[in-house]
Amino acid sequence: MDTRTEPNVSRRQFLRDGARAAALAGLGGVVGVMAGRSSAKGTVWQIDPSKCVRCGNCATACVLEQSAVKCVHAYAICGYCQLCTGYFEPEPNDLNTGAENCLCPTSAIRRTYVEDPYYEYTIDEALCIGCAKCVEGCNRFGNGSLFLQVRHDRCVNCNECAISKVCAGDAFRRVPADHPYLLKETSH
Amino acid sequence: MKSRKQPITRRQFIKAGAHDAGLLLVGSATLAASAQLGFGARLGKDVNPFAYDVGRLRKTDPKFVHYEQIGQFRSPYPEPRRITAGPADRFYLAAGNYVSVVDRDGARVSELALSDKARCVAVAGDGTIYAGLKDHVEVFDHKGQHLAAWASLGKRAWLSGLAVGDKDVFAADSGNRVVLRYDKSGKLIGRIGEKNKDRNVPGLVLPSPYLDVELAPDGLLRVNNTGRHRIEAYTVEGDLEFFWGKASSAIDGFCGCCNPIGLALLPDGRYVTCEKGLPRVKIYSKEGAFECVVAGTESFSENWQKCSPSDCTTGGLDAAVGAGGRIYILDVVEANVRIMARKPDAPAASVGSAGVKG
Numbered sequence: 001m002d003t004r005t006e007p008n009v010s011r012r013q014f015l016r017d018g019a020r021a022a023a024l025a026g027l028g029g030v031v032g033v034m035a036g037r038s039s040a041k042g043t044v045w046q047i048d049p050s051k052c053v054r055c056g057n058c059a060t061a062c063v064l065e066q067s068a069v070k071c072v073h074a075y076a077i078c079g080y081c082q083l084c085t086g087y088f089e090p091e092p093n094d095l096n097t098g099a100e101n102c103l104c105p106t107s108a109i110r111r112t113y114v115e116d117p118y119y120e121y122t123i124d125e126a127l128c129i130g131c132a133k134c135v136e137g138c139n140r141f142g143n144g145s146l147f148l149q150v151r152h153d154r155c156v157n158c159n160e161c162a163i164s165k166v167c168a169g170d171a172f173r174r175v176p177a178d179h180p181y182l183l184k185e186t187s188h
Numbered sequence: 189m190k191s192r193k194q195p196i197t198r199r200q201f202i203k204a205g206a207h208d209a210g211l212l213l214v215g216s217a218t219l220a221a222s223a224q225l226g227f228g229a230r231l232g233k234d235v236n237p238f239a240y241d242v243g244r245l246r247k248t249d250p251k252f253v254h255y256e257q258i259g260q261f262r263s264p265y266p267e268p269r270r271i272t273a274g275p276a277d278r279f280y281l282a283a284g285n286y287v288s289v290v291d292r293d294g295a296r297v298s299e300l301a302l303s304d305k306a307r308c309v310a311v312a313g314d315g316t317i318y319a320g321l322k323d324h325v326e327v328f329d330h331k332g333q334h335l336a337a338w339a340s341l342g343k344r345a346w347l348s349g350l351a352v353g354d355k356d357v358f359a360a361d362s363g364n365r366v367v368l369r370y371d372k373s374g375k376l377i378g379r380i381g382e383k384n385k386d387r388n389v390p391g392l393v394l395p396s397p398y399l400d401v402e403l404a405p406d407g408l409l410r411v412n413n414t415g416r417h418r419i420e421a422y423t424v425e426g427d428l429e430f431f432w433g434k435a436s437s438a439i440d441g442f443c444g445c446c447n448p449i450g451l452a453l454l455p456d457g458r459y460v461t462c463e464k465g466l467p468r469v470k471i472y473s474k475e476g477a478f479e480c481v482v483a484g485t486e487s488f489s490e491n492w493q494k495c496s497p498s499d500c501t502t503g504g505l506d507a508a509v510g511a512g513g514r515i516y517i518l519d520v521v522e523a524n525v526r527i528m529a530r531k532p533d534a535p536a537a538s539v540g541s542a543g544v545k546g
Contacts, residue, residue, distance in 0.1 A: 079395020144499025
């Protein structure tokens with residue numbers, strides 16, 4: 001008596017089942033990754049202003065074409081200076097809005113006269129590339145009211161932030177998504 | 189079928205070897221070049237294309253430096269803020285919660301404990317000590333006996349300078365942008381420097397809390413209007429008499445958004461000015477013409493670094509004048525005092541002009 005059993009699946013069936021299993025495994029993997037991401041949704045990336053050393057990497061290392069890092073302005077700290085060292089070159093020819101006098105490489109800072117001798121400075125985020133040149137100027141001489149923050153209306157919250165990997169000041173850290181900004185305050 | 193290797197001649201062997209060696213050489217060169225390129229690219233990445241470069245302003249032209257350091261001592265307490273000279277060539281430091289009294293070489297003579305951080309200090313001819321805390325003045329006799337605590341100036345007050353005359357005490361309040369005139373009992377009798385169109389006073393502009401006040405031998409007050417980059421002279425009644433100064437990173441001007449942050453007066457009425465951002469101490473004539481540098485930016489490496497990454501409200505310098513024209517420079521970052529004396533071969537004065545005079 002022949003005890004060999006006939007194979008109950010054909011080669012075609014085997015291949016079909018194999019492909020289905022592989023597809024299911026792939027889907028499972030995607031679901032797993034998504035689950036992992038949704039658990040990371042509780043936190044977002046942010047820059048600690050006290051650690052930022054204005055290395056310039058925020059402008060160039062972000063995965064987005066234009067960096068999600070922008071300069072923000074703490075108006076309560078600002079001196080509203082006529083000679084704003086975050087706005088003007090270190091040795092400007094004159095204190096006017098001529099491009100040769102201005103520090104920002106993309107003209108993202110707007111200067112508005114308030115009253116003698118005060119001026120207000122606002123950041124045009126559509127133009128700001130997060131290079132921190134103005135931040136360094138403001139800190140070098142002034143009160144440090146200009147600083148960098150990850151803007152969460154555009155940050156894609158990568159698991160491993162490309163800027164954080166090259167941040168010279170180790171200033172990137174995860175913060176709770178419901179408190180996504182680390183803002184500067186004044187002590188005086 | 190029998191396979192047989194084709195025999196090659198010695199010449200063919202050498203030619204093939206040379207060919208292979210050439211290929212190896214080309215490959216090595218290519219690898220080395222790509223490695224070099226990669227290294228270069230990495231170097232390029234380390235260079236910040238957006239750097240805010242003020243490095244060239246750190247070096248002072250030696251021909252302007254007419255002083256040399258002859259001594260140095262530590263501040264008795266951390267967080268020093270102001271230094272002033274008193275009778276008998278003694279110096280008073282507002283540091284931590286103390287006013288410390290030291291002799292001309294920095295040896296501690298005595299100290300006064302305060303209830304809060306000391307922010308400024310002035311000493312009368314009779315030795316009475318006026319210590320400025322954040323929002324009020326406290327008075328001590330020459331033995332350190334507590335005499336009085338004057339009324340608080342409120343939440344916005346931020347006292348940062350004091351001066352004392354025969355009858356009056358003047359308190360520079362950065363928070364309220366005003367110099368307050370008190371009599372010696374602590375009664376407020378005047379406000380100086382506030383914006384007043386009728387008196388043609390444009391007002392004090394103080395982006396950061398560094399208002400200082402000195403009473404000059406001519407009886408006028410000298411006040412640093414930092415946001416306007418100038419020194420202003422007021423009568424004790426509050427009339428603006430004249431001013432001088434200009435904004436510039438050049439050596440004859442006041443750098444950054446708001447300087448000078450500290451003042452002292454030489455016995456002949458010339459000015460000693462202190463700046464932050466580019467920490468430097470300079471001397472101007474009675475008319476406001478730049479004369480020379482006491483200590484340039486390169487002398488204050490920690491103070492220079494403090495403004496980056498921290499903001500510049502945590503840096504700063506102050507100065508006091510001792511007997512024989514010695515200048516005592518307080519470095520608030522390094523918490524030390526440098527004693528500077530004029531170089532024996534220093535010229536009488538440098539060429540220069542400080543610009544506007546009113």
